[in-house]
Amino acid sequence: MKPIWYFVGLILFVMGLLLVISGLLNLSSVTEAKTVLPHLHADIWWGALMMIVGLIYIFRNRKIKIE
Amino acid sequence: MSTIGLSFVDWLIIAIYFAFVLGIGFYLKKFTKNEEDFFLAGRKNSAWVAGLAFLSANLGALELLGMTGNTFKYGMYVAHFYWIGAIPAMLFLGIFMMPFYYSSKIKSIPGYLKLRFDEKTRVLNGIAFGIMTLLVSGINLYAMALVLHTFLGWNWDVSMWMSAITVAIYVTMSGLLSAIFTEIIQFFLIWFGLFLVSILGIIEIGSVNEIFARIPESFNTLWSTSGNPADNGMLISWGGIVLGLGFVLSFGYWTTDFLVVQRAFSAKNLKTARMTPIIASFFKMAIPFIVILAGLIALILANDPNSGFHLLKDGNQVNYDSALPLLIARYYPSGLVGLGVTALLAGFMAGQAGNISAFNTVWTYDIYKSVINKNASDTHLLWMGRVATIVGVVISLITAYWAKSFPSIMDYMQAIFSWVNAPLFATMLLGMFIIWITPNGAFWGLVFGMGSSFGLYLAAKFNWISASLITLSDTSSDMAVNFWRAWWAWLICFVATILISLFTKKKPKEELVGLVKGLTPATVDHEATLIQKPAFWAVVSLVILVILNIYFW
Numbered sequence: 001m002k003p004i005w006y007f008v009g010l011i012l013f014v015m016g017l018l019l020v021i022s023g024l025l026n027l028s029s030v031t032e033a034k035t036v037l038p039h040l041h042a043d044i045w046w047g048a049l050m051m052i053v054g055l056i057y058i059f060r061n062r063k064i065k066i067e
Numbered sequence: 068m069s070t071i072g073l074s075f076v077d078w079l080i081i082a083i084y085f086a087f088v089l090g091i092g093f094y095l096k097k098f099t100k101n102e103e104d105f106f107l108a109g110r111k112n113s114a115w116v117a118g119l120a121f122l123s124a125n126l127g128a129l130e131l132l133g134m135t136g137n138t139f140k141y142g143m144y145v146a147h148f149y150w151i152g153a154i155p156a157m158l159f160l161g162i163f164m165m166p167f168y169y170s171s172k173i174k175s176i177p178g179y180l181k182l183r184f185d186e187k188t189r190v191l192n193g194i195a196f197g198i199m200t201l202l203v204s205g206i207n208l209y210a211m212a213l214v215l216h217t218f219l220g221w222n223w224d225v226s227m228w229m230s231a232i233t234v235a236i237y238v239t240m241s242g243l244l245s246a247i248f249t250e251i252i253q254f255f256l257i258w259f260g261l262f263l264v265s266i267l268g269i270i271e272i273g274s275v276n277e278i279f280a281r282i283p284e285s286f287n288t289l290w291s292t293s294g295n296p297a298d299n300g301m302l303i304s305w306g307g308i309v310l311g312l313g314f315v316l317s318f319g320y321w322t323t324d325f326l327v328v329q330r331a332f333s334a335k336n337l338k339t340a341r342m343t344p345i346i347a348s349f350f351k352m353a354i355p356f357i358v359i360l361a362g363l364i365a366l367i368l369a370n371d372p373n374s375g376f377h378l379l380k381d382g383n384q385v386n387y388d389s390a391l392p393l394l395i396a397r398y399y400p401s402g403l404v405g406l407g408v409t410a411l412l413a414g415f416m417a418g419q420a421g422n423i424s425a426f427n428t429v430w431t432y433d434i435y436k437s438v439i440n441k442n443a444s445d446t447h448l449l450w451m452g453r454v455a456t457i458v459g460v461v462i463s464l465i466t467a468y469w470a471k472s473f474p475s476i477m478d479y480m481q482a483i484f485s486w487v488n489a490p491l492f493a494t495m496l497l498g499m500f501i502i503w504i505t506p507n508g509a510f511w512g513l514v515f516g517m518g519s520s521f522g523l524y525l526a527a528k529f530n531w532i533s534a535s536l537i538t539l540s541d542t543s544s545d546m547a548v549n550f551w552r553a554w555w556a557w558l559i560c561f562v563a564t565i566l567i568s569l570f571t572k573k574k575p576k577e578e579l580v581g582l583v584k585g586l587t588p589a590t591v592d593h594e595a596t597l598i599q600k601p602a603f604w605a606v607v608s609l610v611i612l613v614i615l616n617i618y619f620w
Contacts, residue, residue: 001098004116004251011087011252012259015080015406022076022402035400037267043402046263067111 003066009057012050019047071218071396077405084409085233088252088416092237092245102449105242106174106428108333116251117339118346121330123250124421125320126257128414129210131358136387138362139369139378141546142286142300143619144308145362146355150289151313153351154612156321157344158605164322165331167499169340170581174332176325176491177433183498183582184574185506186437191513193433195487196325197426201459202483204422205466211415212467217379218392219408227467230412234419235460238427239453243333246417246424250330253410253417254350260410261357264391267398268364278360281367289619296540296547303547304540311550315557319488323495326425341601348608352615358391365390368397419463427455485524485553490516490560497564500584502576508568516560523552 023043073081099105112120138145173179177196181189208227215221237245272278279287285299292298293305321327321344334340368376376397379389395407431452436443443451494513497504526532527548535541538551580586597603 001095004248007087007091007248008252008255011083012255014083015259015409018076018080018083019402019406022074023400026400026402036397037271038400040267040270042263042267042398043400046259046403050259 001066003061003064005057006061006064009054009059009061011054013054013058016047016050016052016054019043020051023047071392071404071408073219073404073408074401076402077408080402080405081409081412084256084413085229088237088245088249089233091248091252092240095241095245095248099241099244102445102452104244105449105452106431107329108242108244108247110333111335112247112333112339114334114339114342114346116247117330117334117343119254119350120247120250120333121327121343122347122350123254123257123417124327124330126254126354126414127207127418127421128214128411129207129418131257131261131411131414132214132388132391134358135362135365135391136389137546138359139366139390140300140387141544142282142366143289143359143363144299144301144303146289146359146619147308147312149351149355149359150612150615151308152317153321154348154608155313156317157348157351158608159318160322160328160331161341161344161348161601162605164495164499165341165344166337167582167584167587168328169332169334169337170587174432175429176323176328177429179582180494180498180509181433181437183579184509188494188506188510188513189433190438191510192487192491193429193437195517196429197434199483199487200326200422200426200429201462202466204419204426204459204463206470207415207418207422208463208467209470211412211419212471214388214392214411214415218389218396223471227464230416230419231460231464231467234416234423235457238420238423238460239456242427242452242456243329243424246420247330247333249413249420250417253413256406256410256413257357260406260413261361261391261395263403264394264398264407265357265360265364268361268368268394271398272364272367275360278363278367281370282363286363286366289616291620301546302544303538303550307538307540307547307550307554311547311552311554315489315492315553316485316550318496319490319492319553319557320484323491324488325429326421329425329428338595338599338601342604345601345604345608348605349611352608352611361391361394365394423456423459423463426459427452430455430459485549485556486517486520489520489553489556493557493560494564497561497568498583502579502583502585503568503573504564505568505571505573507571508564508566511567512560512564515563516556519559520552520556523555527552 023041026043027041103109134145134148168179171179171182173182177189177193180192208231211230212223212226215226216223237249269275269278272281285292290305293303293308296302296304331340331343334343365376365378368374369378376393378393379386395404399407431448435451436448490513493516494509498509523537527534527537534548537555538547576586
C-alpha cells in the first residue's frame with residue numbers, strides 16, 4: 001500500500017491550493033475585511049507553504065509501496 | 068455571541084477532510100486481512116509513523132481548546148503539562164518499560180497484567196479501562212458538538228451523528244491502521260491549521276519578548292514563583308507539580324494508558340517501539356508554541372481595552388475554552404477559517420477513533436476472549452473487534468446525550484483519569500521492577516488505589532474534608548487538588564501492593580521471565596551506531612527539556 005506520507009502530501013497540497021485560490025479571490029474583492037492584519041494576506045503565503053510541503057511529500061513517496 | 072460564519076471555501080475544505088478520511092478507510096480495508104492487522108496495524112509501522120500516532124492519540128481538540136484556555140487562566144505554568152508533565156514519562160516508557168511490553172508480545176496493557184499477575188487483575192483493569200474509554204469518548208463527542216454549536220451555530224444532533232458515523236465507518240473497516248493514518252493527518256492539520264494563530268498574534272503584538280513583558284510575573288515563569296503557591300497563577304507549589312503532575316499523573320498516563328501505548332505496540336520491532344515515545348517527546352515539547360503562545364496572546368488582547376477582544380461569558384463565568392476559536396475568528400480570513408475548523412474537527416475525530424480502537428482491543432482480548440469465549444478463533448475475534456467498534460460508538464453517542472442533559476458530568480472527567488491511571492502506574496512499576504510482588508498484592512493494591520482516588524475526589528467535591536488536607540497548603544486551585552489527589556492514590560496503591568505482597572503467594576520465577584527486571588535480558592543495541600540508539604535520542608530530548616525549563620525558569 002502507499003505510505004501514509006503520500007496521503008499527508010495529498011491533503012496538504014489540495015487544501016493549500018484551495019487557500020491560495022481563495023486568498024487571490026479575497027485579494028481582488030472590494031468588501032471590507034472582517035479580520036485584523038488583512039494586509040498580510042496570510043491565506044496566500046500559508047497556502048503556498050502547504051502546497052510546497054504537500055508536493056515534497058507526494059514527490060518523495062510517489063513510487064514507494066509498503067507491504 | 069454571533070457565530071463564526073463559514074464561506075463556501077471553508078465548507079469545501081471541511082468536506083474534503085471528511086471525504087479523505089472515509090476514502091482512507093475504504094483504501095485500507097483491503098490491507099486489513101487478519102486480527103493482527105485490525106488490532107495492531109499488522110505490527111509493521113516505522114518509528115516515525117508510530118511516534119506521531121502516539122503523540123496525536125493524546126492531542127485532541129479538547130486538549131487544544133482546554134490548554135489554551137488554561138493558559139489564559141493560569142499562565143505559563145500550563146507548559147508543565149507538556150514538559151515535566153510528559154517528557155520524563157515518555158522517555159522512561161521508551162527506555163525502561165517498552166522492552167517488557169513489546170517483548171512479551173501482548174496485545175494490550177491488561178494483557179501484561181495477566182502474564183505478570185493473574186486473570187482477575189487483567190479483567191479488573193480491562194473493565195475499568197473500557198468504562199473510562201467509552202465515557203471519555205462520549206464526553207469528547209458531546210464537547211465537540213458543544214464547540215461546533217457555540218462557535219459555528221451547527222446543529223447538535225447533526226454534529227454528533229456525522230462525526231460518530233464517520234469514525235464508526237473507518238475504524239470498523241480497518242481498525243487501528245485507519246485510526247493511525249487519520250491521527251497522522253490530524254497532526255499535520257493541527258500544526259498547519261493552528262500554529263498560524265500564534266504567528267499572527269506575535270505579529271500583532273510586536274514580538275515574543277513583548278508578549279512576556281506585557282503579562283504579570285506570576286503568569287510568565289515556570290518555576291521561580293513555585294516556592295509559595297500564592298505567588299503563581301495555578302496556586303500550586305513545586306512539590307505538587309513534581310510529585311502529582313511530573314511523576315504520578317504523567318507516568319500514569321504516558322506509560323500505562325493503552326490509548327497511547329497501543330501505537331507503540333504497532334511498531335515493527337523492539338528498537339522501533341522504543342523509539343516511538345522518544346520521537347513523540349520532541350513534538351510534545353513543541354506544542355506549547357501553539358497552545359501556550361495562543362493563550363498568552365489572548366490574555367494580552369483581553370487586557371488591552373483597545374483590542375476589542377474579550378472571552379465569552381456563560382452567565383458570570385468566563386468561558387476560557389473560547390480563547391482559541393475567538394483568535395481564529397480574529398485572524399483568519401475565509402479559507403483559513405475552514406482550515407482551523409478542520410484542524411479542530413480532525414482533533415475531535417481522531418481522539419474519538421483512538422478511544423474506540425483502544426476499546427475494541429481491550430473488549431475483544433481482555434474481556435470477551437478472557438471471560439466470555441476463551442476458544443474464539445482469530446476470524447471470530449476480527450469479527451468481534453468490528454462489532455465492538457460499532458457498539459462502542461453507539462455507547463459513546465448515548466454517553467454524549469447523557470452529558471448533554473447532565474453537563475456537570477464533565478466535572479467527573481477529572482476524577483476518571485486519576486481513578487484508573489494513577490494506581491495502575493504503581494502496579495506496573497512494582498510489577499516490572501520487583502520480582503516478589505504477588506498477584507493478590509497487585510489486585511488488592513489496585514482496588515485500594517482506585518477506591519481511594521474516587522473517595523478523595525468525592526470527599527473534596529462535597530466538602531467532607533478540606534482541600535488543604537489533600538494539598539498540604541492553605542491556598543490551592545482545583546488543578547492543585549487534582550495533582551495531589553493523584554499522588555495520594557498512587558502512594559496508597561504502592562504501599563498496599565507491597566504490604567499485601569509480603570503475606571501472599573508469589574508467582575514462580577520461571578513464569579516471570581521476560582516480564583520483570585532481573586529475569587529479562589538487558590536490551591543492548593550492540594549493532595547500532597550512536598545516532599541509531601534510543602538512549603542517545605532520549606538524552607538529547609532530556610537536554611532540550613532542561614534547557615527549556617532553565618530558559619523559562
